[in-house]
Amino acid sequence: xxxxxxxxxxxxxxxxxxxxxxxxxxxxxxxxxxxxxxxxxxxxxxxxxxxxxxxxxxxxxxxxxxxxxxxxxxxxxxxxxxxxxxxxxxxxxxxxxxxxxxxxxxxxxxxxxx
Numbered sequence: 001x002x003x004x005x006x007x008x009x010x011x012x013x014x015x016x017x018x019x020x021x022x023x024x025x026x027x028x029x030x031x032x033x034x035x036x037x038x039x040x041x042x043x044x045x046x047x048x049x050x051x052x053x054x055x056x057x058x059x060x061x062x063x064x065x066x067x068x069x070x071x072x073x074x075x076x077x078x079x080x081x082x083x084x085x086x087x088x089x090x091x092x093x094x095x096x097x098x099x100x101x102x103x104x105x106x107x108x109x110x111x112x113x114x
Contacts (some may be wrong), residue, residue, distance in 0.1 A: 012046075018084075020058070021045070026091045034068040034109050035061060059086025064096045068103065068113040 012021040042058035057065070059081045066074035069090045081087065089094075105110045 004029045034096070034099045034103045035065050036095045037102055038095075038098065059084070060095050061089050063087060063092060064099050067096060067099070067109055 012022065014020040014021055039057060039061040042061055043055040044058060046054040046056055063078045063081045063086070064077055082089075082092070093113070096109075098107045100113065101110045
């Protein structure tokens with residue numbers, strides 16, 4: 001399954017009937033990202049009633065995970081997620097501040113949140 005996902009993006013229609021692209025990121029690791037540990041409560045099941053269960057990280061958690069590096073591309077991604085109503089600013093701030101408590105350099109993350 002991983003080999004298939006590593007070499008093939010998956011396109012599908014989301015719950016709003018919008019074209020969406022699923023891309024497997026083999027380098028992602030929750031221990032290195034700035035992420036609220038409660039992210040599992042917000043995952044979106046893609047397939048959950050089969051041998052293989054696939055979940056997508058929520059838009060707000062994806063945006064918050066980009067705060068650690070905060071490159072120009074990360075900023076564009078955060079803005080695009082916000083523009084698509086994947087989270088509110090209040091939700092973003094709350095979850096980002098929760099993530100800060102678990103990040104290795106909370107001062108840097110606090111600066112990036114601001």
